[in-house]
Amino acid sequence: MRNDALPRVLFAAYVLVLMLPIYWLIKMSLQSNTDIMSGLTLYPRHPSFEKYIAIFNDPTWVHGFGVSLSYVAINTAISVAVALPAAYAFNRYHFLGDKHLFFWLLTNLMAPAAVFAMPFFQLYYAVGLFDTVWAVALAHCLFNVPLAVWILEGFVGGVPREIDETAAIDGYSFPRFFIRIFLPLIANGIGVTAFFCFMFSWVEQLLATTLTSSHALPFAAVMTRAYSVAGMDWSLLAAAGVLTMIPGAVVIWFVRNHIAKGFALGRV
């Protein structure tokens, strides 16, 4: 007999360890700076939402949050939309240079952002997109589009080719087949892909801050305000940090069933 209690305990222990640093951040966000610096406390003695209220009342923070959300949304939409036909092509057909092209796409995931920051700045400045959400959204396509193709290709492979052929015999035109039949079949894959695109665009900060200055300053860049001449405002920084976790948590809550249903990568 398999014992069911042990895995549960181990999993709970893992989650507990995982949550400790996050708990510490939340704890600090509810403390005042004097409380934080006065020594180690396991819970906030005088919890207050003062810093959160300060952030919500400051238009710079709110604007930064909106900017971050908009470039992430634009990037996710572009990445998934262009990756869908490409993933279909890579999975269903042989064409000239297909394998090399696929690997070349993957190589774009290997470009260190630290190296490309400067040339990116020059490029987007030259085309007049500097300091707009579009610059960041397009720049993030460099790694998100290949990733989306990679993930979606596996899901396309999970759909039997007979379905394509049956639809063609039934008189469906290709675009109609693709939208009405094929897309619903890989809905899980689209959910998972969108989640990964969202995630990598949301957490990437180096390019996002390089490509913006004042109009389109992302949330995480506004966070540098917490470092001031008067010293670190740890409490404010912690509150802002907690807020950056919320959109991600919401997105994964929506796609949790898609992830649970699995990458149809098995091709069983």
Added chain:
Amino acid sequence: MIAKPINNRAWFFVLPVLGFVLFSSIVPTMTVVNYSVQDTMGANNFFWNGDQWFRDLLNPTTAIGQRFNDALFRTLAFSLTCLLVEIPLGIAVALCAPRKGWAVGPALVVVALPMLIPWNVVGTIWQIFTREDIGLFGAALTGLGLPYNVTQEAISAWTTIVVMDVWHWTPLVVLLSYAGLRAIPDAYYQAARIDGASRWAVFSKIELPKLQKVLVIAVLLRFMQTFMIYTEPFVVTGGGPGSATTFLSIDLDKIALGQVDLGNAAAMSLVYYLITLTVCYVFFTIMTQLERRRDV
């Protein structure tokens, strides 16, 4: 399996992807290539320098070559350590994760949470968490009598970066493995039960082979990310103490932006890029060959 039909019109499906990726990749890449073969006396005055930057870089007796070798070694050691911890741990956690019931949704959300935090915030969290005076991790280790000090002591700094990366990215391996495990049909497990297979046999004969495809993705992504790690160690240790945690990308940034030594930086980033590419290509090829052999 039927062979895929040859159809060169499939290129039209790939064109949008090509456009978006090329737009962001070709100009920056060519800029780096340009810098790598030129030298400057300042004031935007460039002249041809041939392969001199590359010769210096790959010669361990020069200062830059020595520096590159050290950083490369540190980065490789870091990547390997992280992979060795994260992949087994991630698979183990995925095996323990709840498969059905109310706990599935909340469990996925909490496990994924560390990945969804912007990288500079991750750095900040660990910067505080590891302080001896106000951070739990630092205080606990110091309380145990360990000589723990991130800013002064190399081993502490190194351990902190590894622990942070394990904390940050094991969830990716967990999610991918979890999804892979869920894709295994129940019939496989039933057959194993009828045959009286042990838990280990189920794992090594059914689960692990079926996970191969997602594990290739996990290993490749984790290798690329750890090999290029920048923001988190930059925030936590700034590459120190000394140069103990100066990984390649941090060193590159120091050379390119700190010393504005563009030639060296460009040559270094190209070599760096080629190393990543080679490792990934070899791994990718071996894994797809293995898979093909198993399928036959």
